[in-house]
Amino acid sequence: MLRARRDLRVKDRVHILVSLSLRQNNLRKLTKRHFDVLILGAGINGAVSAAALAARGVKVALIDKGDFGGGSSSQSSNLAWGGIKYLESGELRLVSRLCKSRNHLMRSFPSTVKEIRFLTTVQRGFRWPVSFLYLGTLLYWLMGRFATKPPALVSRENLSRRDPRIRSDAASGGFEYSDCYLHDNDSRFVFSFVRTAMNYGAVAANYVAATAAARKDGRWVVSIRDEIDGLTSDVECDVLINACGPEVDLVNVMAARKTTYRHVFSKGVHLMVDRTPDRSRILAFFASDGRLFFVIPMGPKTCIGTTDTQVSDPAVKVDDEDREFILSNANKLLNWSKPLTKEDIIAERCGVRPLAVSGQSQSVNWVELSRKHQVEVSESDAHISIFGGKMTDCINVGEEIAEIVANLGVKFPVEPRRWYGEPDARVKEEFVVQAKLLGLDELADPRSCEPLTDRLWRRYGANAFEMLETVRENPRNADRLLEHAEYLRCEIEQAGRREMITKLEDFLRRRSKISLVVRRRDIIDDPSLKEFCEILFGDQADAKLLEYIEQTESDGP
Numbered sequence: 001m002l003r004a005r006r007d008l009r010v011k012d013r014v015h016i017l018v019s020l021s022l023r024q025n026n027l028r029k030l031t032k033r034h035f036d037v038l039i040l041g042a043g044i045n046g047a048v049s050a051a052a053l054a055a056r057g058v059k060v061a062l063i064d065k066g067d068f069g070g071g072s073s074s075q076s077s078n079l080a081w082g083g084i085k086y087l088e089s090g091e092l093r094l095v096s097r098l099c100k101s102r103n104h105l106m107r108s109f110p111s112t113v114k115e116i117r118f119l120t121t122v123q124r125g126f127r128w129p130v131s132f133l134y135l136g137t138l139l140y141w142l143m144g145r146f147a148t149k150p151p152a153l154v155s156r157e158n159l160s161r162r163d164p165r166i167r168s169d170a171a172s173g174g175f176e177y178s179d180c181y182l183h184d185n186d187s188r189f190v191f192s193f194v195r196t197a198m199n200y201g202a203v204a205a206n207y208v209a210a211t212a213a214a215r216k217d218g219r220w221v222v223s224i225r226d227e228i229d230g231l232t233s234d235v236e237c238d239v240l241i242n243a244c245g246p247e248v249d250l251v252n253v254m255a256a257r258k259t260t261y262r263h264v265f266s267k268g269v270h271l272m273v274d275r276t277p278d279r280s281r282i283l284a285f286f287a288s289d290g291r292l293f294f295v296i297p298m299g300p301k302t303c304i305g306t307t308d309t310q311v312s313d314p315a316v317k318v319d320d321e322d323r324e325f326i327l328s329n330a331n332k333l334l335n336w337s338k339p340l341t342k343e344d345i346i347a348e349r350c351g352v353r354p355l356a357v358s359g360q361s362q363s364v365n366w367v368e369l370s371r372k373h374q375v376e377v378s379e380s381d382a383h384i385s386i387f388g389g390k391m392t393d394c395i396n397v398g399e400e401i402a403e404i405v406a407n408l409g410v411k412f413p414v415e416p417r418r419w420y421g422e423p424d425a426r427v428k429e430e431f432v433v434q435a436k437l438l439g440l441d442e443l444a445d446p447r448s449c450e451p452l453t454d455r456l457w458r459r460y461g462a463n464a465f466e467m468l469e470t471v472r473e474n475p476r477n478a479d480r481l482l483e484h485a486e487y488l489r490c491e492i493e494q495a496g497r498r499e500m501i502t503k504l505e506d507f508l509r510r511r512s513k514i515s516l517v518v519r520r521r522d523i524i525d526d527p528s529l530k531e532f533c534e535i536l537f538g539d540q541a542d543a544k545l546l547e548y549i550e551q552t553e554s555d556g557p
């Protein structure tokens with residue numbers, strides 16, 4: 001850390017602050033234009049709404065008081081799943097819908113939303129016998145329209161043969177089924193929709209909070225505050241969408257809106273631990289509270305969780321009870337080379353699931369609480385609130401919001417089009433050919449866990465062509481920049497231009513998952529961090545690095 005502070009001399013070199021100017025240009029546009037739709041909150045719900053509307057030519061603005069995808073959408077289990085656990089509460093329609101959404105995501109984002117096996121161990125004395133649970137997985141597979149590999153029953157002996165880490169002594173057996181995971185990161189997935197919206201002309205800005213909203217003469221006037229410099233101004237729009245996730249209710253109070261739906265919250269924690277995972281599968285168990293508990297591969301490290309605690313305040317933090325619950329369950333259910341302790345924790349993920357309930361009654365049946373999203377519309381005031389939901393259902397949310405906005409009378413100048421998904425197979429083939437001719441994969445650092453061609457395509461799609469060009473111009477652009485993170489110089493340069501990195505943490509935690517898999521101390525002590533920051537922030541590199549060091553001081557080692 002000291003070395004990082006000592007080395008903070010910004011080179012006297014010409015650097016165009018493209019990333020900051022993208023944000024600054026958008027901030028200027030926000031107050032100068034009248035928008036058809038202003039979306040508050042750029043989590044998954046706000047991001048898909050912006051992309052679906054902007055692709056139809058609607059004039060959209062999207063703001064978030066923090067970074068894009070920095071709320072609940074950065075704290076999920078990273079799964080695109082059909083909600084197998086809701087079979088137990090008999091929510092067949094929800095499971096069928098989520099399975100359909102999962103399949104749709106899997107087809108649309110074949111490099112990012114990947115099928116993975118869930119090897120599930122059932123302890124003796126569990127509330128359901130293994131054979132019955134296995135029948136449940138067959139039903140799940142059927143509800144998933146057979147889009148994944150079929151489930152399999154796994155005997156007790158075979159559990160530890162498949163993964164020697166599983167403690168099978170207290171198990172009655174297990175089963176394996178398929179679902180999907182987000183390869184890179186939930187918040188990177190959210191950002192891909194924000195970027196799509198910007199490609200279609202949406203004006204998006206992070207670190208801009210809505211502080212007041214009022215309906216005047218048939219329009220919405222929303223007061224905003226730039227959280228970086230404190231400046232305030234107003235934005236005008238016809239339709240206002242509140243997609244503030246756990247803060248939807250607060251923001252509705254701010255705008256004097258009364259709604260039928262409201263949120264209750266369930267806190268969920270995951271711990272990132274310093275253990276190399278088996279990347280081919282997720283291990284699933286039933287934890288001591290009877291809920292499904294996952295050991296998930298995340299890049300070179302392992303993510304374990306989650307908890308499910310009812311809370312009344314959405315501003316949550318990890319506490320010792322959460323750590324103890326996760327570590328003790330992980331130690332009880334798995335044979336690690338040595339038991340996991342707090343020292344093995346690299347990073348922590350903590351957020352609330354915003355769950356939609358109707359009515360003001362304080363008594364909520366948590367068991368029967370549906371995880372389905374609800375959209376509440378006030379036609380007279382052209383106001384929309386999005387409650388609850390899952391990452392998995394995001395395409396449906398985008399489509400639904402576009403339809404509602406059209407019904408509110410907003411003109412859609414462009415015909416319906418596909419606003420999500422990777423470019424088609426021919427574009428990918430062309431990329432693979434060009435990458436091969438360039439010898440891209442031979443330029444990869446020998447420590448890389450996957451070929452560069454796959455990685456760049458998955459992360460950047462058609463924008464990866466530009467990276468090939470910069471590597472052709474100068475092979476140095478294919479150098480891995482940070483010691484512990486698989487990012488090339490050309491990726492950082494592109495992020496600086498296109499990804500509105502306003503704080504260093506935006507890149508390390510949300511556009512990438514570096515700070516989830518690399519200890520904070522290793523990041524800060526990396527000799528190339530200075531160059532890394534200069535590429536992202538030019539002559540503000542010094543200040544941005546110090547800001548990161550200070551703001552993450554309490555995040556541990």
Ligand SMILES: Cc1cc2nc3c(=O)[nH]c(=O)nc-3n(C[C@H](O)[C@H](O)[C@H](O)COP(=O)(O)OP(=O)(O)OC[C@H]3O[C@@H](n4cnc5c(N)ncnc54)[C@H](O)[C@@H]3O)c2cc1C
Pocket residue numbers: 040041042043044045046063064065066067068069070071072073074075076077078079080081208209210211243244245246247251266267268269306350351352353354388389390391392393
């Ligand atoms: C532990 C956990 C595990 C989960 N696992 C999964 C999973 O595996 N799969 C799955 O599909 N779903 C999962 N979920 C659910 C999913 O993550 C959430 O339902 C989803 O991310 C909610 O998205 P959102 O856009 O509504 O809210 P958020 O992502 O919280 O976005 C709301 C945004 O609004 C912004 N905002 C708030 N107030 C203002 C304001 N005044 N002005 C401007 N902006 C504002 C916030 O900064 C925030 O970025 C999980 C959730 C949790 C907590």
